Amino acid sequence: MPTVNIFWFRRDLRLQDNAGLYHALKSNQPVLPVFIFDTNILDQLEDKSDRRVEFIHAALQELQEQLVKMGSSLEVYHGTPLSVYKTLLAKYTIEKVFTNHDYEPYALEREKAITELFKSSGASLHTCKDQVLLEKDEVLKDDGKPYTVFTPYSRKWKAVLNEFHLKPYPTQKYFANFYKQLPVPIPSLKDIGFNIVDAPFPSKDLDKELVKKYQEQRNFPAIKGTSKLGVHLRFGTISIRALATASKDLSETYLNELIWRDFYHMILWHFPQVGKGKAFKAQYDTIEWRKDNGEFERWCKGQTGYPIVDAGMRELNATGFMHNRVRMIVASFLTKHLLLDWRLGEAYFAQKLLDFDLAANNGGWQWAAGSGCDAAPYFRVFNPYLQTQKFDPQLVYIKKWVPEFQEFSYSQPIVEHEAARKRCLEVYAKALKKE
Known part of the structure; x- marks a missing residue:
């Protein structure tokens, strides 16, 4: 069997200026580049037209084009990392696997399982700071x-x-150290159970x-x-x-x-508990969130009767993107106006955002709810009308996403602002034992 070191692409889909790849290429064996469509993650995605999977697939094709020009090839697998590495261990003599740090709880569990698997084969896992x-x-x-x-x-x-x-x-200085082989076909999106949306992605030029x-x-x-x-x-x-x-x-x-x-x-x-559904400030887990009576779905669909909130949610649903200022407004609205658990919003953003990142998404939602580190104080309740006056005074953004906002057909406000604010302050104060 060929002896190789592996570079495991994960959150680092580029050849240039890649820390783990640099250390792999400087090691003592040819480097086999590998990517795994992890079914532990993909199987949780209900939307089989998830544009993030399409983005990854497009990035892998770009990597493959570059590698083929060097006489190498990316090997792309679809399965659990444990099953894939068992396959790779049967195919190659693996000395070292290099990859870059991932700080998320699942990623750490995955690395622990891979390290355990490697004990019997003599292979070892090495991770580097990159992201x-x-x-x-x-x-x-x-x-x-x-x-x-x-x-x-x-x-x-x-x-x-x-x-x-x-x-x-300077990874390019060591590109000659990639493992040489004929191109290995990349599975299509259909092969891994996903659909092509074929909508444009943001440019990566600054x-x-x-x-x-x-x-x-x-x-x-x-x-x-x-x-x-x-x-x-x-x-x-x-x-x-x-x-x-x-x-x-x-x-x-x-x-x-x-x-x-x-x-x-x-x-x-x-504080890994924040990635497992816990409030950073434990006392915020005592807040009595309201039971949802259909309001969460209206928030998701952009039908709250608050134009700036609805515009943000519709932009998210249509594009996978939401403007940063509007993210704060819609998050504050869900947690403070509707008094619905921030975890509902966190999960919805995780499902919809193209740039979803557990650390930042959790941090943003806990900031809005007041439960996070360095959070907005619980008594800070964004007024959607004032936010609109400040940041969309000509209503350009609202008109784009909520063209019917001045018509009789537009939703009535789901809750009255002052009443919602008062309710929020009472419920939070009760839970936090503050005046």
Whole structure:
């Protein structure tokens, strides 16, 4: 059997500036690139037209084109990682498997099972930092404990970060070390049980003029004020190091968004319970959320009678994207106006967002609900009407997604704002034993 080392692509679907791939290519054996369509994940996706799967598939085809030109090939499997690695161990003598860190609870369980499997074969698993700039214990308080408030974390982050952390990994110098073989066909979307939607994805090119104006424009959903690079960061089709390097001198506000991303991954690492359905602040798990009586479905469909909320939900359902400011508005509305459990919204976003990332999604939802680290205080209840006046004053965004909002056919408000606010404050105060 051929002896190889494997690079296991996961959230890092690129050849350039890829930490784990760099270390694999510098190792002592030819490198076999592998990707697994993990059925433990895919089987949970009810929508078989999930555009994230299509995005991954398109990224794999791009990788394959590059690898074939080098006389190599990606091997793409469909199954559980354990079953796939049993197949690979029967096909190759594997010394080492390289991959990049993933901080999510399922990913850690998966790695533990693979490591156990490898014990009998002599293979070993090696992981590297790649998807964030600073991770785990790299940014800690002076007492050695993790930060739970963003602003002091960001100050320390900026003090710790140096050119070394931004330096790209020159993988291209070692491309000759890929395992040589004829092209191995990639399974089609149909082969793995998914459909082609064939809608365009956001460009992975950074618009530097947009980044320069990010501070002024980022809160207005009707204009192109955000980079929409989230999906590319999520699946690693661009390098976080390259993005930070390109943007750090253009906009501190934009850089802060990348720091928030590191912050939420650090929180997930140190407080893994947040990724398993628990509130970061345990006392918030005592809130008596209302039983849903059909209001959640109206929220999902964009039929709440609040135009800015409905516009956001309809944009999400149609495109897999929602503007950042609107994400805060719709999350606050679900948790504060409707008093429905934030986990319902977290799960819906997980199902719909192209750029879904457990750490950031959980962090955002717990921020909105007040239950998270560095969260909005429980008594902060976004007023959808004031948010509209501030951030969509000409109603351009609303008219695009809710064209009927001024007609008799449009939904009546699902709840009255002041009454909802009062109810929210009473229920939260009761649970948290505050005035």
